[in-house]
Amino acid sequence: MAGRAAGRLLPLLIFAAFAATPLVAAATGDSFIVSLGIRVMIFAIAALALDLLVGYGALVSFGHAAFIGLGAYAVGILSAHGIADALVALPVALAVSGLFALATGIVCLRTKGVYFIMITLAFGQMAFFTASSLAPYGGDDGLTIRARSLVAGFPLFADDRAFFYVVLGFLLATYLACRAVVASRFGRVFRGSRENAVRMATLGFNVYRFQLAAYVIAGVIGGLSGFLLANATEFVSPAYMSWQRSGELLIMIIFGGLGSLDGAIIGTAAFLLLEQWLSGFTEHWKVIFGPLLVLVAVFARGGIVGLAGRLKELIRG
Amino acid sequence: MAEPVLRLEALRKSFGGLTVTDDVTLEVLPGELHAVIGPNGAGKTTLINQVSGLLTPDAGRIRFAGRDITRLTPDARAMLGLARSFQITSILPGFSVRENVALAVQARAGSSFRFLGRAADEPVLNEPALAALAEVGLAARAEAPAGTLSHGEKRALELAIALAMEPKLLLLDEPMAGAGREETERLVAVLRRLKGRFPMVLVEHDMTAVFALADRISVLIYGRVLASGAPEAVRNDPQVVAAYLGEEME
Ligand SMILES: Nc1ncnc2c1ncn2[C@@H]1O[C@H](COP(=O)(O)OP(=O)(O)O)[C@@H](O)[C@H]1O
Numbered sequence: 228m229a230g231r232a233a234g235r236l237l238p239l240l241i242f243a244a245f246a247a248t249p250l251v252a253a254a255t256g257d258s259f260i261v262s263l264g265i266r267v268m269i270f271a272i273a274a275l276a277l278d279l280l281v282g283y284g285a286l287v288s289f290g291h292a293a294f295i296g297l298g299a300y301a302v303g304i305l306s307a308h309g310i311a312d313a314l315v316a317l318p319v320a321l322a323v324s325g326l327f328a329l330a331t332g333i334v335c336l337r338t339k340g341v342y343f344i345m346i347t348l349a350f351g352q353m354a355f356f357t358a359s360s361l362a363p364y365g366g367d368d369g370l371t372i373r374a375r376s377l378v379a380g381f382p383l384f385a386d387d388r389a390f391f392y393v394v395l396g397f398l399l400a401t402y403l404a405c406r407a408v409v410a411s412r413f414g415r416v417f418r419g420s421r422e423n424a425v426r427m428a429t430l431g432f433n434v435y436r437f438q439l440a441a442y443v444i445a446g447v448i449g450g451l452s453g454f455l456l457a458n459a460t461e462f463v464s465p466a467y468m469s470w471q472r473s474g475e476l477l478i479m480i481i482f483g484g485l486g487s488l489d490g491a492i493i494g495t496a497a498f499l500l501l502e503q504w505l506s507g508f509t510e511h512w513k514v515i516f517g518p519l520l521v522l523v524a525v526f527a528r529g530g531i532v533g534l535a536g537r538l539k540e541l542i543r544g
Numbered sequence: 545m546a547e548p549v550l551r552l553e554a555l556r557k558s559f560g561g562l563t564v565t566d567d568v569t570l571e572v573l574p575g576e577l578h579a580v581i582g583p584n585g586a587g588k589t590t591l592i593n594q595v596s597g598l599l600t601p602d603a604g605r606i607r608f609a610g611r612d613i614t615r616l617t618p619d620a621r622a623m624l625g626l627a628r629s630f631q632i633t634s635i636l637p638g639f640s641v642r643e644n645v646a647l648a649v650q651a652r653a654g655s656s657f658r659f660l661g662r663a664a665d666e667p668v669l670n671e672p673a674l675a676a677l678a679e680v681g682l683a684a685r686a687e688a689p690a691g692t693l694s695h696g697e698k699r700a701l702e703l704a705i706a707l708a709m710e711p712k713l714l715l716l717d718e719p720m721a722g723a724g725r726e727e728t729e730r731l732v733a734v735l736r737r738l739k740g741r742f743p744m745v746l747v748e749h750d751m752t753a754v755f756a757l758a759d760r761i762s763v764l765i766y767g768r769v770l771a772s773g774a775p776e777a778v779r780n781d782p783q784v785v786a787a788y789l790g791e792e793m794e
């Protein structure tokens with residue numbers, strides 16, 4: 228029971244910290260932390276989806292940024308054609324990324340281990356080069372969006388603070404949905420397949436179908452993240468789906484602790500804030516950042532969440 | 545004579561140049577406990593793997609519950625009522641003992657494409673799981689992580705998982721492998737109680753256990769069925785004694 232209570236405390240702290248960010252910004256007059264908070268939450272949504280695959284299913288996808296890109300391009304392309312309402316753009320963004328996940332997942336999930344990593348990377352690169360070649364939509368340079376999406380005609384996203392809470396709402400919904408999925412019958416089969424796929428098959432589960440469904444769920448959530456990112460930056464570009472971005476997402480969830488949804492959010496925040504902070508010191512921040520990541524990977528098994536758990540045990544004795 | 549539950553017809557399987565299943569024809573009748581014995585490397589596990597669908601035979605047919613299942617996937621066979629245990633323990637070490645068994649129940653309790661509700665809290669899954677655990681004497685360990693069980697307890701868990709599948713046929717690949725004297729006796733007692741409830745194929749090295757349990761015995765040597773029949777007949781078969789039992793009985 229103590230475990231359950233602690234399991235609720237951490238997310239409460241996380242979401243309280245997010246909710247307080249705009250208030251802190253208002254008090255200090257530092258509006259930059261609002262846009263930084265928006266960025267953290269948007270990538271946390273994508274990281275939650277990736278952790279579902281990697282942390283709970285051992286499906287190491289190296290092409291997750293493609294879904295962010297697809298969601299973002301759905302907003303950008305629709306807006307270029309004068310369709311600027313979220314009631315259209317959001318369903319389209321989710322459907323496009325979900326369909327891409329279905330089509331590529333059917334192929335990727337026939338492979339395992341390193342091959343799965345390689346083929347998801349290949350599909351990610353395919354999406355990247357396709358976006359780069361979209362001359363009518365900016366090609367390599369990307370595409371500026373005239374204004375953030377409307378919601379049923381209202382400019383609900385226009386104000387940064389209002390948009391912050393919209394994103395927070397989506398993050399909370401994604402987090403709760405992922406938690407429900409992980410604990411559900413579906414999630415138990417998916418988690419079991421990570422531990423012992425042969426056993427799951429001989430129990431009567433078609434492991435492939437469960438993994439494909441999870442892959443589509445993760446793709447749709449990635450699309451949601453892209454929809455929000457395009458609105459946050461009012462810009463889309465092929466860089467959103469670069470393999471580097473896919474790699475960063477993997478680092479975020481490893482950083483936070485694989486197989487922990489709280490960890491996915493914390494890892495994303497730690498990654499982006501550290502990046503922000505170090506790049507303020509020196510332009511060679513990557514020289515510090517790289518080795519730091521290696522240290523976390525080597526010494527903090529279970530990431531930040533795992534480290535915190537071990538510290539707590541140490542204190543209790 | 546009753547229609548056999550399982551029928552292997554001229555089954556053949558080779559690994560490279562090594563023929564491991566050599567023209568095996570074999571039947572399991574309703575309610576029967578059919579033991580398959582033979583020296584290490586005789587091809588017993590390979591045979592079980594073909595029946596459960598983890599390996600595809602090179603030739604021959606497998607009929608189960610009145611249909612040809614030779615080309616079916618392992619999960620489709622399991623859904624038809626084919627359950628198995630593994631010689632080398634195959635469980636979910638990170639899951640609790642109860643959840644290992646509850647998953648077997650879940651496979652038979654409607655669709656698992658349910659995304660809401662905590663599976664671990666569902667009485668319709670937990671109650672049959674706990675019943676199966678009680679049957680093998682593992683109820684007290686239900687909440688332990690399966691990976692922390694002793695070797696003998698893991699053997700019992702394998703059996704509980706198979707039981708919870710409510711099988712139409714149970715394939716047991718050396719269920720006592722590596723278990724201690726006492727644990728083996730307990731498992732034999734469990735098998736004796738299960739006998740007759742559903743047909744079983746029992747691969748086992750422990751000859752005391754085999755002769756105590758089997759209705760029929762088939763002896764596999766170099767992938768071939770050397771003899772098949774009632775325990776007494778097999779025990780006294782000079783060919784079997786010469787090839788296998790002679791050394792095993794000493
Ligand atoms: N996947 C495999 N590839 C190659 N050879 C195998 C494979 N599986 C089993 N064998 C060989 O087939 C023979 C029979 O193995 P097995 O079926 O495990 O025998 P048993 O269970 O009767 O001890 C052994 O010689 C083993 O080395």
Ligand SMILES: [Mg+2]
Binds near residue numbers: 588589590631
């Ligand atoms: Mg064997």
